Amino acid sequence: MTLVTDTDTLAAVCQRIAAEPYVAIDTEFLRDKTYYSRLCLVQLAGKDDVVAVDTLAPDLDLSPLFELLANPSVLKVFHAARQDVEIFVHMMGQVPAPMFDTQIAAMVCGFGDAVSYDRLVRALTGVNIDKTSRFTDWSHRPLSQHQIDYALADVIHLRPSYERLAKRLAKTGRSGWLDEEMAVLTDVATYRVELEDAWKRLKTRSTKPKFLAVLRALAAWREVEAQTRDIPRNRVLRDDALVDIAAQAPTSADELSRSRSFNRDSATGKTGRAILEAVTEALESPKETWPKVSDQRDKPQGRQPVAELLRVLLKVQCDAFDVAPKLVASADDLDAIAADDNADVPAMKGWRKDVFGDAALAVKHGRLAFAFDPEKDRLALIDVPG
16 A cells, blocks of 8 residues: 555556556545645555555656546546546546446445445445544645555445445346446536536526526626636635625626625725626626526426325335435426426436336326335335226
């Protein structure tokens, strides 16, 4: 178990692992003071090599690591890969592929929604992971031996966990289920923040197009500013301030200064001017281009009981198939199916349709009903005569 701090050692390790079928990978990073995550450590576990790569070591060239991550012959095994992969996409411009995410595989294999790494390892291998260093400052140097051991444990036990999950998937014939999820995770578009969609991450109650148009422009401006300065979004302007300004839609420094986050001086400063430009641009844009969001209150009330019935069905079907409900259908999927038999949602496609979609339509139209099965002590589906 080695801490790698020089390029030659890293190159040698990556060359050996490149000849193997798969490598277990994890990262340690910080993101509290930056927009982009600051990578502090990368842990790799091959058949014989278990190393922690000190990405903050002076003069260390990470090219050998990036070549390994891009190698199509080596499967990259992560747990809860999204944040790790986002870092690599930013640094190397592409997604490490092919990829296997043990958290998603665990959902396919019936371990529940978003199972934690330590819980999964315990269930699969019987090993209890020490998580006492979870909140350590990984940018501080030198790293202690305890920190290094803690970090390496995350890839040491990832290998047997992957192997056991892969066997379960093969045995149950569900490898194809996982492939659909990996297609999303290996699509570089998954990790790109589209400026025009930045506003969608904000919690708002208003669905007025004018408000949403201004909010969209302000959120896009903040995203660019945060990326350019490499600081968290809320260091540029807090979410609540952004929403407040969008509601007021100020077109002058005087109007902006009346908001909670600006006074007369700041409203006439660089940030204030940029905000007013964004607001003006939004207000002057064609109204037909303004965002339109349906109000939940406008939905026919008759759909809600159907959606609630589908929520019960989702639990019943996922228990029967031993798969995590979160992986099969979202709340939005259920609402869409309640409204439209031909809803264009994941729950009505592929294996999800077999597990849930077909039964959802049958329940919706009264061809299937629920009944309590006393032998199995749970709800079951029964055919409705006629």
